[in-house]
Amino acid sequence: MGHRHHRALTARLVFLPQPLLVCGRVSRVLPRRGLMRLSRYFLPILRETPKEAEIVSHRLMLRAGMIRQEAAGIYAWLPLGLKVLNKITDIIREEQNRAGAVELLMPTIQPAELWRESGRYDAYGKEMLRISDRHEREMLFGPTNEEMVTEIFRAYVKSYKDLPLNLYHLQWKFRDEIRPRFGTMRSREFLMKDAYSFDLDQAGARHAYNRMFVAYLRTFARMGLKAIPMRADTGPIGGDLSHEFIILADTGESEVFCHQDYLGFAVPPADTDFEDAAGLQGLVDHWTSRYAATSEMHDAAAFEAVDAASRVSARGIEVGHIFYFGTKYSAPMGATVTGPDGQERAVHMGSYGIGPSRLAAALIEAGHDDDGIIWPDEIAPFHVMLLDLKTGDGATGAACDTLYKALTLRGLDVLHDDRDERAGAKFATADLIGIPWQVLVGPKGLASGKVELKRRATGERELLSIEEAVARIAG
């Protein structure tokens, strides 16, 4: 291992950006951005809808140049789509970290051996993509990571003093669905945040479960979504520790029933104490106090007991799923710790999933109109789009440059449409890709020193000076 390698590595490190701070808008945005001129960007928008796309999110993701299908249920994420995916994972990471989970990264390819230990290698069926390497060793493309994370845990953790522990990662998974559909909503390859908790006993596991429960409430709320926890089937383990987080969307895949009150429940604040077991339990109790069920778990009689005015029956999309499964993997795989009493025992585990690639589609299902996508501010690939309505005019270009500098200095992500296109085409593009703020810079307005600020979600427009527009957007 040479000297040479070492030196090359050092030289390269010099050019790496400073480590990003975890919090704050500016630190997240600044190091990544170059000058975003649409004429130099890669945004292959489609004017017509490809015929294979059935649901609105799939149509819009293709039209907005976010994704490209490479095979059934397998997609390339183009620049705009990737920016959205990254915004989603940024929020997920912040909330996982806040709740005390620790990030690592496990591989996509796993040895079959691990899955034989848990007994799932044969049980999983054809959904698992099985492959073999050049030595004919049986491998698989991971559909989930319980086995592997349990293997990692058992290799190092031996004492109850190291608990509780929650390890998570964001990694691509593959499930060879019989029938992938709905674009990235139900793809074969998909990104998943999966967290795994390890505790000494069931009480500890419940606290771990509650931490994730509250983290999920915050995560989805930050994305502008109303996610409602609904009791899910716990399978052979039983108990009440499994919830699906469902967002309501008219075009949702499944029918859901819940109490109106959920739509108004307060989301736990950022300074929630995740170590306070009793406090968390109170929050979870509150958020499970009303009726809420997917069609599989629906109890018509119980729903009828809710007063008629408060009954909400709607369509929903599952965006997260958490569950406790006890010693299902730790016992067969020998993931044990020694307790305070000197006894060795299998740890109690839970797992907690969110699908960011599915969320990207779900967010569009929940936010769009006839003209295109309507991104929530926290998720939008760019915060602001500058529309130079007369490129080559000089004055409009100069005004756009001024706006660009002022907005980026305030930590905002700006896309400048400097293409040599007519105004109408720029309006259509901006509406299609759903940037929350549009600044229309045209000769008419500039004549009186004004630009027009348009809010994508509401269509509201205001004539403002450049300074006023910047102030309004930066809020």
Place this chain on the structure above:
RNA sequence: CGGGGCAUAGCGCAGCCCGGUAGCGCAUCUGCUUUGGGAGCAGAGGGUCGCAGGUUCGAAUCCUGCUGCCCCGACCA
């Protein structure tokens, strides 16, 4: 995996029934005119008609097989 459908230019489609050497709109390129809600005119480029066989003087078109993709259902984050 069962049932149905599609495959012709980057995208959307026509042509196929009735075989004769490929067309329309949008997009792309050039020029001129236009310029606040996907502009107009003129011109240009771009296709092994999914793949492989077969029938025929001749196949996008008829026949056989294969592959890919989509939709409905069962399954799933």
